[in-house]
Amino acid sequence: MEIAIPLFDRFTALDAVGPYQVLSGLPGARVRFLAAEGGPVQSDNRMLTMVAEGRWEDSPQPEVLVVPGGPGTRDLLGDERLLAWVRSVHETSRYTTSVCTGSLVLGAAGILDGVDATTHWMEMDLLRSLGAAPASERVVERGKVITAAGVSAGIDMALRLAELIAGPVVAQALQLAIEYDPQPPFDSGSPEKAPREVVDLVRAW
Amino acid sequence: MEIAIPLFDRFTALDAVGPYQVLSGLPGARVRFLAAEGGPVQSDNRMLTMVAEGRWEDSPQPEVLVVPGGPGTRDLLGDERLLAWVRSVHETSRYTTSVCTGSLVLGAAGILDGVDATTHWMEMDLLRSLGAAPASERVVERGKVITAAGVSAGIDMALRLAELIAGPVVAQALQLAIEYDPQPPFDSGSPEKAPREVVDLVRAW
Numbered sequence: 001m002e003i004a005i006p007l008f009d010r011f012t013a014l015d016a017v018g019p020y021q022v023l024s025g026l027p028g029a030r031v032r033f034l035a036a037e038g039g040p041v042q043s044d045n046r047m048l049t050m051v052a053e054g055r056w057e058d059s060p061q062p063e064v065l066v067v068p069g070g071p072g073t074r075d076l077l078g079d080e081r082l083l084a085w086v087r088s089v090h091e092t093s094r095y096t097t098s099v100c101t102g103s104l105v106l107g108a109a110g111i112l113d114g115v116d117a118t119t120h121w122m123e124m125d126l127l128r129s130l131g132a133a134p135a136s137e138r139v140v141e142r143g144k145v146i147t148a149a150g151v152s153a154g155i156d157m158a159l160r161l162a163e164l165i166a167g168p169v170v171a172q173a174l175q176l177a178i179e180y181d182p183q184p185p186f187d188s189g190s191p192e193k194a195p196r197e198v199v200d201l202v203r204a205w
Numbered sequence: 206m207e208i209a210i211p212l213f214d215r216f217t218a219l220d221a222v223g224p225y226q227v228l229s230g231l232p233g234a235r236v237r238f239l240a241a242e243g244g245p246v247q248s249d250n251r252m253l254t255m256v257a258e259g260r261w262e263d264s265p266q267p268e269v270l271v272v273p274g275g276p277g278t279r280d281l282l283g284d285e286r287l288l289a290w291v292r293s294v295h296e297t298s299r300y301t302t303s304v305c306t307g308s309l310v311l312g313a314a315g316i317l318d319g320v321d322a323t324t325h326w327m328e329m330d331l332l333r334s335l336g337a338a339p340a341s342e343r344v345v346e347r348g349k350v351i352t353a354a355g356v357s358a359g360i361d362m363a364l365r366l367a368e369l370i371a372g373p374v375v376a377q378a379l380q381l382a383i384e385y386d387p388q389p390p391f392d393s394g395s396p397e398k399a400p401r402e403v404v405d406l407v408r409a410w
Contacts, residue, residue, distance in 0.1 A: 050254065050256070152226075155387075178219060
């Protein structure tokens with residue numbers, strides 16, 4: 001089972017690495033990181049560099065597509081080469097998925113027209129403008145199109161994907177292998193739960 | 206504030222990228238990925254490659270050290286060059302931390318002698334053999350030495366670190382920025398909670 005994760009300049013690393021960490025553990029799975037050209041790709045803050053093993057088109061028919069997000073997605077919404085690949089992959093994929101603002105790319109590719117989907121909580125309006133129906137769930141599953149909310153939500157989505165692909169025992173084992181028994185020190189992970197000053201601070205960033 | 210994350214052959218990517226994603230958002234923070242030699246470093250399953258910007262010793266006095274884990278840590282427990290750097294960093298660090306089996310490296314460096322610490326749930330005996338007192342908390346904070354349990358626990362640890370460094374408002378904002386409102390599909394993230402067959406499956410892997 002081939003799982004393609006496209007990288008691009010100024011991607012958000014955890015968007016890509018969270019799902020990678022879960023899905024690469026699926027029996028028989030091969031995760032492939034791809035980019036416009038193979039080679040190094042820098043994250044949003046320029047502090048992390050990952051290496052793409054090849055070009056996007058080097059994976060023409062992956063079973064699973066996971067599009068990560070990041071500020072760099074803004075430059076992709078008119079990238080016809082990437083969008084053509086995404087559209088083509090979606091025709092034969094078993095699952096077409098995104099994390100965070102990766103859903104904007106799915107939207108720009110025309111995959112989310114009238115489809116419930118999610119993105120980072122600050123980008124819901126942009127997601128709507130690309131044809132999707134923003135939904136407030138952390139992981140939005142509509143047929144084979146599955147979108148996750150901001151950044152860390154990709155881990156939850158990947159575990160659900162693992163369940164769909166390999167069943168609940170394997171999915172639970174993958175969760176146990178990464179010891180995903182989350183105990184965040186605060187309950188500030190969504191704008192509905194975070195104090196007002198915290199929401200304002202993130203908006204100011 | 207410099208935050209050093211040493212990489213090594215067969216590291217577990219989420220161990221490094223989880224804390225990076227949180228800590229790189231701290232105002233004024235610079236996360237540096239370092240390795241034996243600068244350049245590409247492969248993860249445990251060979252499906253992900255990150256680039257180290259330089260050698261471990263290129264960061265002689267980082268304020269924060271985060272040692273990730275992975276199967277590659279076994280080869281590090283006798284790596285005197287790495288252990289000497291870790292010891293030296295620890296002398297002046299504000300926080301010396303680890304994720305997953307990264308604590309084995311701290312142990313081998315002599316930093317955990319008689320100190321409560323944690324690691325991946327499958328490696329508690331090895332941690333004990335390296336001088337530490339294994340503790341069952343997800344994030345074990347003992348003075349400036351903070352160790353996290355397996356893989357995903359590095360995210361929880363990093364948020365606590367963010368609180369210690371920049372206060373609770375900034376830490377909550379970092380949690381909100383990565384939308385860390387975890388909703389795993391199962392409650393199988395620790396061996397105490399997972400069904401027996403799931404624990405057995407992970408042990409068999």
